[in-house]
Amino acid sequence: MLGGAGMAAGITVGALLAQDLLGSTGLAGLPAALFAVGAALGAAVLGRVCQRFGRRPGLALGNAVAALGSAGVVAGAAARWPVLLLAALFVYGAGTVTGLLARYAGSELAPPERRGRAAGTVLFAMTLGAVAGPNLIGPTGTVAAAWGVPRLAGPFLLAAAAYTAAALVLLVWLRPDPLLPARPREPRENVTEPHAEPHAGSHPEPHAGPRTPPRGGPGVVTGATVMITAQLVMIAVMTMTPVHMTGHGHATQAVGLVIALHVGAMFLPSPVSGLLVDRIGPRRVAAAAGAVLLGAGLSAGLAPPDSVTPLAFALVLLGIGWNLALLGGTALLTDAAPAENRAAVQGMADVGMSVAGATGGMASGLVAGGSGYPVLATAAGALALAVIPAVALTGGGRRL
Incomplete structure (x- = not known):
């Protein structure tokens, strides 16, 4: 907070x-x-x-x-x-x-x-x-x-x-x-933190029961791909939406309302998205994110430029799709990353998200300026759809 x-x-x-x-x-x-x-x-x-x-x-x-x-x-x-x-x-x-x-x-x-x-x-x-x-x-x-x-x-x-x-x-x-x-399986002498709590071992093991050993291959790549793709799509469409709206005569208050709804949709559904990850599995949630982001891109591309409500609906869908992708991708990556380098792998995945965000922001202006906002939004939605086969072809993770 x-x-x-x-x-x-x-x-x-x-x-x-x-x-x-x-x-x-x-x-x-x-x-x-x-x-x-x-x-x-x-x-x-x-x-x-x-x-x-x-x-x-x-x-x-x-x-x-x-x-x-x-x-x-x-x-x-x-x-x-x-x-x-x-x-x-x-x-x-x-x-x-x-x-x-x-x-x-x-x-x-x-x-x-x-x-x-x-x-x-x-x-x-x-x-x-x-x-x-x-x-x-x-x-x-x-x-x-x-x-x-x-x-x-x-x-x-x-x-x-x-x-x-x-x-x-x-x-x-x-x-x-x-x-x-x-890191319950790591030898104590291999733990590199100098200030480990002496009573940490007294806590119950958090991963009790049988568990699929984490792998560092396809699950890591897929989880990172889901988050990076969603970040690129979301930033590209979100960045140019205010420009598109003001260019068609919408007041700044209307622009602010649409962006506020979008930001709320990015984070407020997190408890529900997390529950879905636990109940139906991160791969299905990630695949659903691709479909939702496609719907967001098509909705934004087809929305009448003089109407606020369809654009607001599209940006809410964009936020929800990003949220599903973030939590689904996070679970896929965390499940697959080996304990000995999990934090470093997670950090590099977020590096990819930051780079994707910067790339999406810069490319969006060029695409919208050359071909228009509808083309940008539709192309971004089509790109998000690629998440579905990427997830379907991956067998990593603890759940389907």
Whole structure:
């Protein structure tokens, strides 16, 4: 929840703050690019840190990095120093990836039949913070102004405080470290975290009962492919929807409503999606995600440009499809990744998601500019359909 508040509060005004400081509308998209590149680097580094030292120090470090980046943004805005602002936005982006990485820690010690719901609970909690964060823009702006800082930097004051609190919560209460009991077959001398809890072995083994040994082959590739494809499709369509709507005369309030519904659909269904992963299996959920994303792309492509309701319906479908793909792909990858390098593999999968997001954002403008929004949306939906045969041809994972 704290991480969600920090991420949403900062991203809400990042482009506006850059535009104000740089004096150029054309450079207002630079924060999004810095977030994406920083997130890719952060996912790779934090995945390896978690693998070597455990979830607690890795996730706490990520939140601390996000807090440092947030403070740097405030300092850059106060000093009117664009170089510091942009560097801090990159650091901020590297830390914000911790929010999504937390879903792996949330499901680490859950029994196999409840892992989907555990990951869904973490994502749902993140939504609560993400909803609260933007609503505090006004009050934090007032505090910033009282301190002699530009009002637009106020949400980053909230982000710095929220991420600092998140790091402290993890350091104090994430015990035992989820990654250590999840390695019941590893010899004790091979555990590389220097601060393992002496009582960790007293906890019941989280994966009691017969279980298919994790594999590092097709299941990992398929899970990563599902998440990366969904991220690319979602970002491509979502990025150009506001441009498409404003180009056809829709007010900013209508655009904001459609995007708000989309973001809600990305995270609010998480408990239901997690339950489906546990009940019918991650492969079926991932395949369903491909079908839902196809429906979203076709709906957006065929929606009359002068009507808000069909576009809102399409963007809600887009969010639901992304959510199904994220939780289904997460379960596939987690089941198949070997314990000795699971955290690193999970981090690299999220690197792929960050790169796909950046690629989708850049390519969407070119496709929409050259062929139009309907072609972009339809092509994105068709791409998502490729998830279904990819999942069908994979035999990895604990469940069908």
